[in-house]
Amino acid sequence: MKKAILFLLLIVITVSNVCSQSDKFWKLGYYTGLDFKTLPPQVIIDTTLVCMDDASTSIGDNRGNLLFYTNGFEVYNKVGAKMPNGKNFNAGFYSSSYYTSGCYPQLKSSIFLPFPNDTNKYYLLYENMQYSDGGNNFLPDKLRFLIIDKSLNGGLGDVIIKDSILVGNDTLEAGNILSFKHADGASYWLLARKYHSNKFYRILIDSFGIHKLPDQFLGSPYTDSFSVLEISNTSFDNEKAAYIYQTYHAINPMPPGQIDLYNFDRCSGFLSNYNKIILNYTTDTVFAVSVCFSPNNRFLYATDQYTLWQFDLQSQNIYTNKKVVGKRNNGETYIFWQMKNAIDGKIYISNGGGTKSLHVINAPDSLGLACNFVQKQIQIPTTGFYYANGGLPNEPNFALGKLNCDVGIETPKINANEISIFPNPTEGKLLVIGNWLLMNIKIQVFDLVGKLLFQQINNSTTQQIELDVSALNDGIYFIKITNEQGNITTRKIVKQ
DSSP states (O other): OHHHHHHHHHHHHHHHHHOSEESSEEEEETTEEEEOSSSSOEEEEOSOOOOOOTTOEEEEETTSOEEEEESSSEEEETTSOEEEEEESOSOOTTGGGHHHHOOOOOTTOEEEEEOTTOTTEEEEEEEOOOEEOSSSOEEOSOEEEEEEETTSGGGTOEEEEEEEEEEOSSOBOTTOOEEEEOTTSSOEEEEEEBTTSSEEEEEEEETTEEEEEEEEEOSOOOOOSSEEEEEEEEOTTSSEEEEEEEEEOSSSSOOOEEEEEEEEOTTTOOEEEEEEEEEOTTTSOSSOOEEEEOTTSSEEEEEOSSEEEEEETTSSSTTTTOEEEEEOOTTOOOOEEEEEEOTTSOEEEEETTOBSEEEEESOTTSOGGGGOEEEEEEEOOSSSSOOBOSOOOOOOOTTOOOOOOOTTSOOOOSOGGGEEEESSSBSSEEEEEEEEEEOSEEEEEEOTTOOEEEEEEEOSOEEEEEEEOTTSOSEEEEEEEEOTTOOEEEEEEEEO
């Protein structure tokens, strides 16, 4: 038992040393934040009034200190001041009006991610509001990013590049940017979804920069003629994703909504194992809002404005075995809104429109009412203009470490120090250089999903082998090197 405890402590220490970010601080809204450096978390009051709503997100350092936050069209530093170049970005037909008139009402429409190889630089990815779907939803036509340099402005940071376009001239789902920690423990995957479609835009952020990868099509497109709101979430281990659709229209009966479930591969950045839960809004819910996985991935929680549902994903019939585990208390006027996993193993639920409290699922890995859902468990001071906004910070689980990731290729067995590849990135030709004589060497090149593109066999005795990849499209590939003893190593290359 003592050895097991020591092992866990070593894991925690290792993660805290290698991870430059954490989710130990959530910026909540007007004057308030939630600090997880101590448990239970403490409500923090600051002195800066910032109009924050559904679009708000923040990022902290590995000690849990706030670095930056945004309300969707402005970036603020840790002391609550707008960055000199961090305002009036993210233009769109509807979004531009929020520069002067109010908060940005689009859940999960922005996310901060650190550069994997530069501790001073950060990306902020964000969606605009360009179209209306005929209801209350505004739809983006662009996914953009800006870059923050933390070393500028006396260490408070400033924006050095903004409004760079990753996805343009398409209609995207409103505010459903999802990010996952890469299996290498340093890079990040990001997904954005096309509106009324099963098309996913895929982005990779690694030490070589930010890359738009080939799109993925999976699942069933939601194409009925009614207005649709889709809210998404990832599991705490970043290996699952869920999207919940609610529909609303003046015509009755309402069409069914649905929850889309996927597995996510942190190695390849692809979704798989699509499953769908059809919801009957006549008996279940009228305005589905959010979804969240339990830490052990057995349960999926879903909210409408007044009800909290639990779905057992191990059940043979997920829908019919659903359970109501919470209903809004009588006499209350708040509505259940976004859900988020926290590092204390609990799930926190915000209120739409901003209120003086947060709700908590205290034991989310437990079945039914044993999950211990407590309404208004986190209290915001009642005196003063203090609120928790409807949007909780959008972020991956920064603490996740490396996975044994082979992308369909065998586990490496050759010491990585024995092989060098130069130049990398390359425009066409590169050298595979060994610290030993490379004889009877097979070199194979794979794409990101493990498809073999070509191979080259060297039967001569040499210390370097030239490999011509000029015929490949620009992008990221894996090279697998096998020697005559059957030992293997894999390396990532960038063709540009």
